[in-house]
Amino acid sequence: MPDWTERLTETENDNLDEHLHDDQCEECWVTALFRTVAALRALVEEKDKSLDALHREAHGDCHGQVPCPVRAALALTEDEMKERLEEK
Ligand SMILES: [Zn+2]
Numbered sequence: 001m002p003d004w005t006e007r008l009t010e011t012e013n014d015n016l017d018e019h020l021h022d023d024q025c026e027e028c029w030v031t032a033l034f035r036t037v038a039a040l041r042a043l044v045e046e047k048d049k050s051l052d053a054l055h056r057e058a059h060g061d062c063h064g065q066v067p068c069p070v071r072a073a074l075a076l077t078e079d080e081m082k083e084r085l086e087e088k
């Protein structure tokens with residue numbers, strides 16, 4: 001399995017494994033969609049990394065009592081973000 005599959009969930013990886021039944025499937029559109037899901041997660045990770053670096057510059061080590069909106073945003077999980085989207 002190539003590295004990008006590390007960003008897929010267990011279920012997604014199982015579905016991908018089931019799909020990769022022949023060599024042609026390495027480049028087919030279904031595999032491309034799985035790769036897109038992995039790429040989107042990589043983009044979110046990249047955004048978090050950059051937000052984390054900017055946050056350190058702006059807030060230093062702000063682990064005090066005051067609720068920090070940036071740390072709250074960084075702590076959001078994918079499931080929590082999905083829930084927020086469903087509420088809209
Ligand atoms: Zn295929």
Ligand SMILES: [Zn+2]
Nearest residue numbers: 059062068070
């Ligand atoms: Zn902060």
